[in-house]
Amino acid sequence: MTTVSANREGRSPALPRLSIPWIVTGTYLSLMLLVPIAALILKSATLSPGEIWKIATSPTALSAYNVTFVTALGAGVINGLAGLIIAWVLVRYNFPLKRFVDALLDLPFALPTAVAGLTLATVYSEKGWIGALFAPFGVKIAFTRWGVFLAMLFISLPFVVRTVQPVLLEVEKEVEEAAWSLGATPWQTVWRVVLPPIMPAVLTGVALGFARAVGEYGSVVIVASNIPFKDLIAPVLIFQRLEQYDYAGATVIGTVMLLISLIMLLAINLLQAWGRRYGN
Secondary structure (H helix, E strand, O other): OHHHHHHHOOOOOOOOOOOHHHHHHHHHHHHHHHHHHHHHHHHHOOOOHHHHHHHHOOHHHHHHHHHHHHHHHHHHHHHHHHHHHHHHHHHHOOOOOHHHHHHHOOHHHHOOHHHHHHHHHHHHOOOOOOHHHHHHHOOOOOOOHHHHHHHHHHHHHHHHHHHHHHHHHHOOHHHHHHHHHOOOOHHHHHHHHHHHHHHHHHHHHHHHHHHHHHOOOOOHHHHOOOOOOOOOOHHHHHHHHHHOOOHHHHHHHHHHHHHHHHHHHHHHHHHHHHHHHHHO
16 A cells, blocks of 8 residues: 555655565575675686686687587577477377477486586497488598587487477467468468467477576587587586696686676576567
């Protein structure tokens, strides 16, 4: 009642009083997010600006950023399209072993990343079931950047499917049938009726998958050769720095990854906001 009266009189509403939920939220977020991020930044700040710039822009680091972020973004976009189609099939169609396929999609969540990398390396190596099919044409998948891409695809696919699936369940088929009855083509129905309400969920799934792919280590380190300027990713480069006891250098690269990830996630969130406005 006080808040409503304050709003009517043009005054700002009173701030919520501190309570146990607020205290728990602030404490947990501080311990889990703010303190580790601050420690990372402060550790890298122990170096001079010149040293930070030299480490952050070294040729090896720039190549690792490129492999990590470009490949993760490509995996997120591909999974955005594939995950939407898979979610559509799971929601709109009935077929044998549907529940098994639905449960199988959660396998990357439960499977240890090292096991995932070992599986991909076995299947896509030059002597593997799939890799052997490409070997005669001189195409090598495992232990190249393609192996990194496959690992990122594998571990990020469930994020898109599980984000889009519940939204598709709420989309009524009658709306599509009404569009057809009014003369809309299948493409017009998909573009103007189906996609707008689910696009924010698709973008959310892409953002989650991208973030997961950027931080992937266990599967990539096995399925890639981890050679600089070829398929070395930033998380592996950080680990290599730690093995050399170069803690400051590792934190600098980690800080750069943090900043780039925040910028890209912010851009995706802006796209989500645009998608919500477009959908409405």
